[in-house]
Amino acid sequence: MLRTVKPKNARSKRALQAREPKEVEDPRTAIFVKGTHTGEKVNGVMKELMALKRPHAISFAKKNVVRPFEDTSSLEFWAQKNDASLFLIGQSTKKRPDGLTFVRMFDYRVLDMVEVGVDMFKSMNEFKTPKATPGHKPLLHFASELFDTHPRFIQLKSMLMDFFNGEVIDQICLAGIEHVISISLGPTPPSLNATTTTLQASTSSAPAEDPASLPKVHIRGYTIRLLASGTRVPRVELTPMGPYIDLSLRRHQEADGELLKQAMKRPKLRKQEVEKGLGKKRKNLEVDEMGDLRGRIHVGKQDLSKLQTRKMKGLKKGRDGEMDVDESEEDEDEGGGRRRKRQRSE
């Protein structure tokens, strides 16, 4: 465990404060660690992913003896030391060639892990096309129904979203949208169709599934070209940018239930958000396009019998017989004139 340091000056105090838990979190910093041996392929993948993850990336230049599925103590130490909460560990062994492990941390402890093998890698340099500006946020595209049904792919999606886009932002510059990272799967094998997976889940709680039967994962980077379409929404064309990576799933570690519950806690919604309509709905209140808060109130049923309408002589009670033709015509005039006329006639 690291020594808890009491700040001795304002600068170190600020630095420590920046590490404290926040309600709305900063993007996760990823540490790129190389294991005892990494092949050319893994090196390339890590380099390109780092280029995409920048500036929230830290690279460990030296090799480290690290086995995330056996011992997580060094990961926890690095996480605390660097204030990072994501790891990408590249390691190539005889048993598991070209392996990449995504590790996600919560409170400087390992939350969950996904190990993938790199089957194919095509670098960004092989495409002679314009590249996205470093630091711009990518759009993410996931394609396959397994991202909604299969636990392994739900975990992978959550992990990749955290890796590329896991930051809550309240606005984005539309002109700054430059690239897409598309994550697609191979065709769903018949053993994994919706019906069979649910059956499996109901019959056996932990099916010892062969990761080889899972479809491949294709990660593709594209840049976006926006063409005028004549409508407000432009037409999108994609240009290959790279990297092109094909992955196959290997080992994984699910999040511990208690830890995950803590990690999924949400802050209470603030007043401003409640007014926007998030969270508990406030009845009969809405903010219109001009930004004004408009409310609707309920007024009880009106008693129309006592409503004062236009006064007409003809409708008066009591005086019936003494009505002139002239006066009934002048009733249509405004009240002042009428009164004058009446005085004159009297």
Added chain:
Amino acid sequence: MDVSDILAAHAAKQKSVTVEKEIPLEVDTGFLTVTDLNPVDAESYEANLEEYLMSTARDGIQTLLASLFSLPTTSSPDGPLAQLPAPTTHLPRAKPLPKPKPMTKWEKFAKAKGIQKKRRDKKIWDEEKQEWVDRWGWKGANKAKETQWLSEVPANADVDYDPAKVARDARKARVAKNEKQRQQNLARAAQEMGPSAAPAPVDVRKKQIDRTLAVTRTSTASMGKFDRKLEGEKKLKGMKRKFEPTEMSAESEKSHNLAILSKLDKEPAAKKSKKTAEGSDVLNVRKAIRATSKGKGSAALASGGKGGKGKKGKR
């Protein structure tokens, strides 16, 4: 006028930016993410992988951009900024939620009384100098009394009465009082966070080491009796047990047993502290009665209220 041409042209334009899929795409604009839940078409996947991947990605991104461009925007020098809604996907946090800061004694009191916090300006206007001066600090306004060249002296003052020193002492006392209150607030906060809040890690480790050492010392065949002693090594202290004498007076025995019974009767300490915290902990009732009855007590307050009214009525 025939508008069918215009409508047809508009429809054609729309066609290039709309995407039709069997299962509508799931868009999470907060995280700029789109999920295409349609099953992968094995035929075109086999035929031309890259083309297929790019075309599905294009369709997905077109849908995502359509929802991004329909968001309300604000203008900025770099182009329009789309106001994103909160994300619908829940990702785990990297660190636990921040704990709310424990309230100070004054904050608790102000909350109970409904006192709003007022922000005091850091500077105040100095009429003499005709400029803004700091309230405290270097050449601060709180030191004006100590530095002024002429000060009032009370008529019954001592011979060695020093007005500057009196003002300075009063200021120093205020600072000391504030610091004391701050320390008390810190102590109270530590108490609230958990009375048994974790002791310093150093102390925990020290205890652990001591315990391990004690165990190892008695772990030999002779239970440590014939081991070589290090210089300055102390003798192990065992548990000391103390027994009451077999004969004791009836009175002391009775009081002893009654003490146990009363202990059983009491409600747990945790519950009790919660109850007091809810109610009158913030407001010191005794002090409030003293203040409102001007030191006469609650009985006087009950009867005095009527008396006061009577007097008013007479007038």
